[in-house]
Amino acid sequence: MLFPSVPPDDAHPDGDGAGPGHLRRPEASRARAQGIKAVGVAGQERRPSPRRTLRTLTHVTTDAHPLLPALEARVRETAHARTPACPCGAATLADRPDATVVRHAGTVAKAHAAGADPAELSLRVTAAARLPGVLLPPLAPAPVVLHGRPVTYWPYGAPVDPEDPDAAPWEAAATLLARLHRTAAPTPVPPMRGPAKAALAVARLREAAPHHPATAPVLAAWSALPAWARGAAAMPDTTTLCHGDLHLGQLIRHPAPDGPWLLIDVDDLGTGVPAWDLARPAAWYACGLLPPEEWHRFLTAYRASGGPAVPADGDPWPVLDVPARALTAQTAARAVTKAVLADRPLDEVEGRLVDACARMASVRPDAPRG
Amino acid sequence: MQCPKCHAPMHTYNRNGVQIEQCSGCRGIFLDYGELESLTRLEAQWSQPAPPPPPAAPQAYPAAQAPAWGAPHGGGHGHYGHHRQKSFGRMLFSS
Numbered sequence: 499m500l501f502p503s504v505p506p507d508d509a510h511p512d513g514d515g516a517g518p519g520h521l522r523r524p525e526a527s528r529a530r531a532q533g534i535k536a537v538g539v540a541g542q543e544r545r546p547s548p549r550r551t552l553r554t555l556t557h558v559t560t561d562a563h564p565l566l567p568a569l570e571a572r573v574r575e576t577a578h579a580r581t582p583a584c585p586c587g588a589a590t591l592a593d594r595p596d597a598t599v600v601r602h603a604g605t606v607a608k609a610h611a612a613g614a615d616p617a618e619l620s621l622r623v624t625a626a627a628r629l630p631g632v633l634l635p636p637l638a639p640a641p642v643v644l645h646g647r648p649v650t651y652w653p654y655g656a657p658v659d660p661e662d663p664d665a666a667p668w669e670a671a672a673t674l675l676a677r678l679h680r681t682a683a684p685t686p687v688p689p690m691r692g693p694a695k696a697a698l699a700v701a702r703l704r705e706a707a708p709h710h711p712a713t714a715p716v717l718a719a720w721s722a723l724p725a726w727a728r729g730a731a732a733m734p735d736t737t738t739l740c741h742g743d744l745h746l747g748q749l750i751r752h753p754a755p756d757g758p759w760l761l762i763d764v765d766d767l768g769t770g771v772p773a774w775d776l777a778r779p780a781a782w783y784a785c786g787l788l789p790p791e792e793w794h795r796f797l798t799a800y801r802a803s804g805g806p807a808v809p810a811d812g813d814p815w816p817v818l819d820v821p822a823r824a825l826t827a828q829t830a831a832r833a834v835t836k837a838v839l840a841d842r843p844l845d846e847v848e849g850r851l852v853d854a855c856a857r858m859a860s861v862r863p864d865a866p867r868g
Numbered sequence: 869m870q871c872p873k874c875h876a877p878m879h880t881y882n883r884n885g886v887q888i889e890q891c892s893g894c895r896g897i898f899l900d901y902g903e904l905e906s907l908t909r910l911e912a913q914w915s916q917p918a919p920p921p922p923p924a925a926p927q928a929y930p931a932a933q934a935p936a937w938g939a940p941h942g943g944g945h946g947h948y949g950h951h952r953q954k955s956f957g958r959m960l961f962s963s
Binding site: 660745747782783784787813814815818829832843844845846848849860 | 876877892893895933934935936937938939940955956957958959960961962963
């Protein structure tokens with residue numbers, strides 16, 4: 499094809515071979531060839547951007563609780579207790595209603611969503627403490643409540659550089675998941691929350707964008723899924739330990755910067771269908787966003803580590819189909835909701851998710867087995 | 869500028885000095901006079917040094933191993949320039 503869809507000018511050039519139709523920017527390829535990367539650890543050492551500052555202010559004023567300064571004070575106290583000679587490097591890593599994360603030197607405090615069940619969260623954090631080599635161990639197993647939000651403390655780890663997705667540790671992610679899925683839950687944990695979170699994203703879409711042209715295909719794809727994948731019934735697997743929310747932001751190296759990769763974020767951890775943990779990369783691949791090479795690196799490493807979610811060889815899609823549909827619908831729902839709230843059209847990537855939902859109508863999901 | 873087909877707004881991108889309008893709705897592309905020739909010329913320059921691909925390159929993965937509702941995967945032409953888009957970059961790191 500002579501004209502593939504044209505990415506905007508600020509898109510990064512494709513680093514893997516310039517086939518016909520690929521117009522690489524020479525200066526960018528040169529920088530790549532010389533190994534020049536953005537300086538700093540994943541952008542987290544930078545000064546807060548004006549946007550971030552604005553978000554923080556909005557959060558504080560709408561919440562009427564100055565959570566952020568209180569959380570910063572707590573993480574400082576905790577860090578100084580661990581390291582009396584503290585160099586005092588502090589940063590806000592995230593500030594959203596569902597997660598406010600602040601770092602003080604080697605210590606990170608996370609304020610979880612206000613609605614998070616402290617008892618369930620405590621079970622998840624306790625399990626993380628018993629899964630060394632897979633999940634980052636917490637500094638203390640019991641969450642404390644601060645301004646109505648449960649807070650947990652963690653050692654700092656170096657994240658994947660968001661400016662360099664080519665460096666994504668797909669093999670490490672797959673190996674960690676395989677290890678997690680093969681491990682019996684060391685302590686009792688609630689069900690994995692992936693389907694419930696997807697249901698929430700779809701409910702928000704219904705509310706925020708009932709008349710957007712993309713809403714109908716997303717809702718149609720969603721409603722064709724079996725009840726368990728919509729969070730409306732128990733999952734067919736109630737024993738396998740799952741992460742529940744895998745993406746590249748859920749991997750860190752501890753100790754920073756060169757320690758082994760570990761999974762973080764236990765908010766959705768629990769027992770369930772392990773294919774759910776493979777399904778976000780699977781969905782990206784299916785939507786034509788993740789190159790086949792990267793998807794196959796991930797899948798091959800998962801199988802090589804004895805991961806039980808998919809058969810050891812042959813076609814994995816009979817197992818991946820339902821979770822990948824659910825995650826495509828969830829991601830599309832979030833994208834459309836965000837675009838509507840920002841009063842902007844869908845971009846090309848978002849359009850591809852909606853297109854995939856529309857194509858699902860012509861092929862019903864496989865009937866659930868058993 | 870509005871798309872002549874679906875009337876959604878069109879956005880202008882600059883690719884190697886060639887202005888391209890792309891529709892935000894149907895994602896159709898509009899080229900001004902001479903731009904098609906400019907792009908063809910640029911494409912020829914890029915593809916000249918590369919050896920022609922073998923007619924039936926052995927695929928590393930069976931083509932069937934994708935869901936039936938999946939996007940057509942560019943047939944080895946590497947249409948993944950778009951995956952470097954900031955939008956997908958952010959998606960890789962979020963729920």
